Amino acid sequence: MADATLAAYRHLLSAQVRSQTQYRASFAADVVGSVMFGVLDVMGVVVVFRVTPALGGFGFAEVFLMTALAGCAFAVADLAVGNVERLRQYVRSGLFDVLLVRPLSSLAQLAAMDVASRRVGRLAFGVAMVVVAAAHARMPVTPARLGLLVATPVAGAMIFGAIFVATATVAFWWIESGEIANGLTYGGLSFTQYPITIYGALFRRLFAYAIGFAFVAYYPTLALLDRPDPLGAPALLGYASPAVAVSAVVAAALIWRSGVRHYRSSGS
Amino acid sequence: MSAVIETRGLRKQFTVRVQAGWLRRRTRVVAAVDGIDLTVERGEMIGYIGPNGAGKSTTLKMLTGVLYPSAGHVRVCGFEPVAQRTRLARRIGVVFGQRSQLWWDLPLHESFTLLRHVYAVSASDSAARLSRCRRLLELDAFLDVPVRQLSLGQRMRGELTAALLHGPDILFLDEPTIGLDLVSKQAVRAFLAALGATGDTTIVLTTHDLADIERLCRRLVVIDQGRLVHDGPLDDLHARYGSRRRLVVDLDEPLAVELALPGVTVESTQANGRRIVYALDGAVTAGELVSRLAEVAALRDISVLEPAIEDVVARIYTRPAP
Numbered sequence: 001m002a003d004a005t006l007a008a009y010r011h012l013l014s015a016q017v018r019s020q021t022q023y024r025a026s027f028a029a030d031v032v033g034s035v036m037f038g039v040l041d042v043m044g045v046v047v048v049f050r051v052t053p054a055l056g057g058f059g060f061a062e063v064f065l066m067t068a069l070a071g072c073a074f075a076v077a078d079l080a081v082g083n084v085e086r087l088r089q090y091v092r093s094g095l096f097d098v099l100l101v102r103p104l105s106s107l108a109q110l111a112a113m114d115v116a117s118r119r120v121g122r123l124a125f126g127v128a129m130v131v132v133a134a135a136h137a138r139m140p141v142t143p144a145r146l147g148l149l150v151a152t153p154v155a156g157a158m159i160f161g162a163i164f165v166a167t168a169t170v171a172f173w174w175i176e177s178g179e180i181a182n183g184l185t186y187g188g189l190s191f192t193q194y195p196i197t198i199y200g201a202l203f204r205r206l207f208a209y210a211i212g213f214a215f216v217a218y219y220p221t222l223a224l225l226d227r228p229d230p231l232g233a234p235a236l237l238g239y240a241s242p243a244v245a246v247s248a249v250v251a252a253a254l255i256w257r258s259g260v261r262h263y264r265s266s267g268s
Numbered sequence: 269m270s271a272v273i274e275t276r277g278l279r280k281q282f283t284v285r286v287q288a289g290w291l292r293r294r295t296r297v298v299a300a301v302d303g304i305d306l307t308v309e310r311g312e313m314i315g316y317i318g319p320n321g322a323g324k325s326t327t328l329k330m331l332t333g334v335l336y337p338s339a340g341h342v343r344v345c346g347f348e349p350v351a352q353r354t355r356l357a358r359r360i361g362v363v364f365g366q367r368s369q370l371w372w373d374l375p376l377h378e379s380f381t382l383l384r385h386v387y388a389v390s391a392s393d394s395a396a397r398l399s400r401c402r403r404l405l406e407l408d409a410f411l412d413v414p415v416r417q418l419s420l421g422q423r424m425r426g427e428l429t430a431a432l433l434h435g436p437d438i439l440f441l442d443e444p445t446i447g448l449d450l451v452s453k454q455a456v457r458a459f460l461a462a463l464g465a466t467g468d469t470t471i472v473l474t475t476h477d478l479a480d481i482e483r484l485c486r487r488l489v490v491i492d493q494g495r496l497v498h499d500g501p502l503d504d505l506h507a508r509y510g511s512r513r514r515l516v517v518d519l520d521e522p523l524a525v526e527l528a529l530p531g532v533t534v535e536s537t538q539a540n541g542r543r544i545v546y547a548l549d550g551a552v553t554a555g556e557l558v559s560r561l562a563e564v565a566a567l568r569d570i571s572v573l574e575p576a577i578e579d580v581v582a583r584i585y586t587r588p589a590p
Contacts, residue, residue: 004388011385019373098369100334102386103357261336261350264282265329 008104012112020117030118038125041071041193056197057230061137062221063194068133069217070192072126073156074185079123081161083114084168085181091171094265107165107256126153139224148224151242156192156216158245162252163188163211169252172259184211192216197230212248215241271343272438272470273308273331278340279494280326300326302494303340310437311467313460315485316474317581323494324474328442331472332362345437358387361431365443368423369430370415376426377411380433387434394433401429404459421452428459438470439463445477457483478581490584497584509580512547514573515554519544520566527564532557 021027045067049060058066087110090096099106099113134149167181188211191199196208196218208214215237222229223238280301288294301323308314318324329335330342333349333356342349347356362369370379384394402408405425410418418426424444431439441460445453461484464471475481481488481502488505490498498505514535522541526534531551537544546557554572561567 004385008385008388011382015371015374015378015382019371022373093367094364095367097329097334097362097364098367100353101332101357101360101362101369103354103388104386105354263335265325265335 005104009108009112012109013115016113016115017117027118031121034119034122035125038071038075038122038129041067041189042129045193056195058195058197058227061133062225062227065130065133065137065139065224066195066217066221067193068126068129069152069156069220070189072123072130072153073192073216074160074189075119075123075126076153076157077160077164079116079119080157081111081164082116082119082185084110084164086110086114087168088171091263096263097265100260100263106260107253134224137225140226145224148220148239152217152220152224155220155241155245159212159216159241159248160185160188162245162248165252166255169255169259172262172264188213188216192218212244215244270310271307272310272345273306273472274341274343275304275306275331276341278304278306278327278330278342279338280323280330280335281338299338299494301330301337301491304491304494304496306489306496306499308470308472310470311464312487313464313471313485314473314487314489315481316472316489316491317476317478317481318491322491324491325442327491328440328472328474332360332440333357358434359437361434361436361439363424363427363431363439363441363444365424365441365446368415368427370423370426372416373414375412375414376407376418379415379426379430383430383433389434393435397433397435398429401432404462405429405455421448421455424448424452424456425459428456432463432469436469438472441471441473441475443475444473445475445480453477453479460484490581492584505580506575509583512549513554513575515546515548515557516571516573517544517546517558517561517567518542518569520568523565525564527557527560529557529560 042064045060045063048055049063053059055063084107087096090099090110096106099109102109130149130153139145139149163184164181167184170180188207191207192213196204196214199208208218219229219233219238220241221227221238223235228235229237278301279299281297281299284296284298285293286296300321304323304327316324316327326335330337331344331349333344333353336350344356345359347359349356369383370376371382374382380394380398384391402411405428407425407429410422410426413422415423415426428444444460445456448456457480460471460473463469464484471484473480473485486501488498488500488502489496490505498508518539519542522537523544529552531549533547535545535547548554548557558567558570
């Protein structure tokens with residue numbers, strides 16, 4: 001049964017990719033465009049460090065690694081569930097009905113049917129940047145650190161993914177809700193690319209801890225590079241990201257479920 | 269026989285916000301479905317009709333697990349639709365006239381392959397059902413065409429097939445003939461009639477097109493303002509709302525004397541009295557009337573008009589609210 005369900009998602013996914021790659025030129029242009037997003041993020045860090053030698057107590061190498069980890073995590077989430085925001089259209093048109101009469105999870109179907117395969121460029125670039133940044137920062141190579149280096153973008157992607165889903169769910173209550181989602185997802189990416197020490201206390205409490213953005217790149221980077229936290233948090237926090245990610249995903253799933261119950265469909 | 273659908277006091281209410289001044293909104297609770305009791309046995313074909321906004325689609329969505337009922341009891345195939353949505357989904361097929369479940373950019377046959385995987389149906393079962401649909405719905409001409417290029421009639425035939433490939437116990441159809449041309453409508457109706465005749469598949473149909481109902485459904489459920497106003501055979505509906513059959517007679521010469529027969533009224537006379545339309549109530553048969561007429565006049569032609577379902581339904585809808 002589980003195998004059959006997995007096979008169903010795999011087929012939905014490949015159908016979606018085939019649909020999207022039908023328009024070859026536009027697909028290629030989109031892939032290139034998605035790489036540009038990643039390039040601009042890295043450029044941002046380079047530009048900042050041309051005017052200042054340190055940012056919130058960190059040098060270029062450390063901030064570069066944070067940016068790379070955050071960018072890679074975001075790229076995974078964006079590829080997998082970035083199009084969940086299209087839920088709005090599904091709700092407005094009533095097409096969400098169609099997903100609900102099939103024997104699969106509505107969220108997983110939505111993700112599979114709207115997978116943003118053209119964002120694969122950004123993901124490839126993100127992975128490359130993580131490797132380059134870790135090497136540039138002379139990260140000590142130990143099994144624990146390598147494991148953390150791989151787990152961090154995955155956990156970060158789960159946190160971003162949870163935010164994509166939770167904010168998209170607002171569409172079940174208010175159909176016009178795009179800006180809330182964009183503020184937290186794209187805004188969240190910008191927040192996570194820099195050390196949380198540069199933000200004001202209130203802002204930091206809200207985004208870094210309440211939402212969990214500090215666990216996307218900041219704490220893992222401290223652990224990866226053996227840096228003590230200027231804010232005095234214990235070093236072990238660098239390994240807490242997967243746990244934070246799991247609770248974010250559970251919270252998002254609960255919000256989604258309650259949203260589906262509020263779904264009103266559309267006329268006829 | 270066992271009930272495949274059972275509802276008791278099924279209700280769905282929506283909160284509607286009404287503008288009341290600049291920034292103030294008043295909320296109002298509107299019951300789209302207001303206490304429906306319905307039992308459908310296996311193999312039945314029922315027509316579910318009502319005016320716009322009567323709650324037809326809302327009921328259907330509660331039966332299929334799309335909408336969460338506000339109150340009441342509902343079981344479909346023994347499942348509670350929302351709580352057991354994915355298990356129920358394997359047992360039902362749904363066709364929404366106005367929203368497609370096919371993959372827009374892919375050839376039609378690929379949608380069928382995908383749905384086979386979505387429902388985890390074996391290749392041989394799916395192929396057998398598909399070949400039956402291909403034959404009855406004449407799909408072969410456009411199986412390789414991307415869905416976005418299909419005509420509405422072709423797409424609807426595709427939708428029907430898509431809803432049946434997993435061999436559902438119940439087929440729900442929400443306005444399946446809306447917007448179709450006459451030929452496509454006929455094809456869809458003929459297909460549904462054949463499907464219903466096998467007795468394996470229960471069919472629940474909502475429609476605006478009463479010809480669908482006359483052609484397909486022996487049982488008619490009429491709702492108005494969220495409440496059930498009629499549940500029974502079409503004939504009962506006619507009897508209850510006093511619809512009458514009509515006898516049209518063409519005569520060589522106008523009648524010399526008006527015919528007086530209990531239960532018969534002259535509805536209209538045309539062609540200078542050489543064509544008379546009689547309305548008959550249940551007390552008298554067309555045969556009696558014809559034999560009485562034959563005694564007093566030379567009949568050229570006669571025809572019997574069955575009561576039009578539109579008239580009956582219009583009468584229900586326009587009844588003053590109690």
